[in-house]
Amino acid sequence: MNLSGRLIDAFLALEETRRFSIAARRCHVSPSAFSQMIGRLEEKVGTRLFDRDTRNVALTPEGEVFSSGAHRIAAEIHASMAELNERSLLRKGRVSIAAPPSLAAAWLPQLMANFKVDHPGIDIRLHDVVSDRCLDMIARGEVDLGLNAQRGNDLEFDTRLLFNERLYLICREDDPLAHLKQIRLSHLKDRDFIHTVRSGSVWQQMQGLLSGTKIRDSGLEVAQFGTLAGLISSGFGISIVPQLAVYLCNRPGLLACPINARKALRPIYIIKRKDRSLSAAAQAMWNQIEKSPPGGMLDK
Amino acid sequence: MNLSGRLIDAFLALEETRRFSIAARRCHVSPSAFSQMIGRLEEKVGTRLFDRDTRNVALTPEGEVFSSGAHRIAAEIHASMAELNERSLLRKGRVSIAAPPSLAAAWLPQLMANFKVDHPGIDIRLHDVVSDRCLDMIARGEVDLGLNAQRGNDLEFDTRLLFNERLYLICREDDPLAHLKQIRLSHLKDRDFIHTVRSGSVWQQMQGLLSGTKIRDSGLEVAQFGTLAGLISSGFGISIVPQLAVYLCNRPGLLACPINARKALRPIYIIKRKDRSLSAAAQAMWNQIEKSPPGGMLDK
DNA sequence: GTCAATTACGTTCTCCGTAAGGATG
């Protein structure tokens, strides 16, 4: 029970040409070898498939029955090989990415568009998620790779630092802080603070950054940067967002100021499961992400 | 581009067990050999199909893609092999036979019924045709085998004599011939003669038999024995039919008498194309026909 | 240290090619 694709090809070639010698050439073997191949095939399937003498070659009734199966087998083999080949050549495939909302809004769209130009056959899926969920999705295999400010467990994940993003203060133009050339963490003391969602990385980083600074919790916690901007604009307080999200808070009367502290940098890692290899498409995306930093949008 | 069924099986075994050692046992090879098989498979398809370390085995994204194809390939191979096996075991198949009306009516039905009991899965097709058409159908491959009174060209057909059928005179009870103990050809002199169809073997044999005897042509030529009987019964003449067709001419007022002449025997051959082998089903039918002569219905 | 996959290496067997053989028109 071990038909090789080679023997199937031999069968099909002989069925079509009805000539051993010509079919042999098509299979790139000597007539002798080809004859033996047909013999082996017939032995394996347990029945004679061709009636032949030195002049004529024709399918036996069993050969006719086998023919349809042989065509299907050959087609399936060919399709499977072609499918994998297309994927390794990046002409087909799928890659799914999990990324924080800031990157999903500000940087990835253009990167993905460029990728799509190079590889129009590859289907890209993007999930904008908060930090915890990002690692979760990677671990569960729901996405191929993730971008995140937390690098996660080194036993479970392969991680590479992509860049560091500066955190920005968002406040009203008429805020006292708006006139400062450089903003330090201490300046935030006693200010009303609007949080982004608790499971997001900014919130978590703020916890560390401001542990020594007494801020006032406005009690507001929002998921969308637009909401954040609206609240600040209306005087509910101030907030801090990563650099790439600054433009999402753009609106008349608001100001964004870089925070001048060594710790006010948010790292962005690219992450995959350690025990799973990437598909060709995902690997290509990983490569493109690595060599396409957000460019002028960042300071180092 | 030469996937062997063996490598496909290895893939499926490993996909299912997720253990090299166990999958190896299932494929009846050593763990080492199995590891090499997976390696070869991955080399042939051009991509890694399993992520593995010494502890865990899992499909790569490409492996998942390949999986569905592998299942289909294995299923097609299995189905093709099973199909041929069923046929060689006579559990499936088809056999088509061409035979003269007399045999198709008198002998073959019971023979076919017996065959069907032994091989209920085999589909039997019977064509009752006149002699010329019978050889034609065999030559064109429209039937697997034929029964015929003419043996045809020996270069084109394989032929075996099954038996000889005596020819019978059919006449009215009040016919002068009805009183004769033995009928000779000479007795038919000057009698009105109703012919069976010109392309049938009886007609052709009559031409030879009666070449030295002057008969009168009634001008009637019929295809069905029932018609023949009706015409004779109504006094249009006499006719000659093969022994197995005698009972088809049975009706009150008619008599059938064997013709006592060495040449008044009609041979029945079983015939197949010389350059085509029979399917297993057709071969089984051939064998059954050979060893199931029409028995008591004939004299030698 | 243990267990499982892999690599190294020698053996066996499959498969191919050259050359001789045989059948057919």
Add this chain to the structure above:
DNA sequence: CATCCTTACGGAGAACGTAATTGAC
């Protein structure tokens, strides 16, 4: 006798098993 398929036989390479190695827990 010319053509085409088949058989014979020897060599090259594939595939397997045993045993040593690597790697993960």
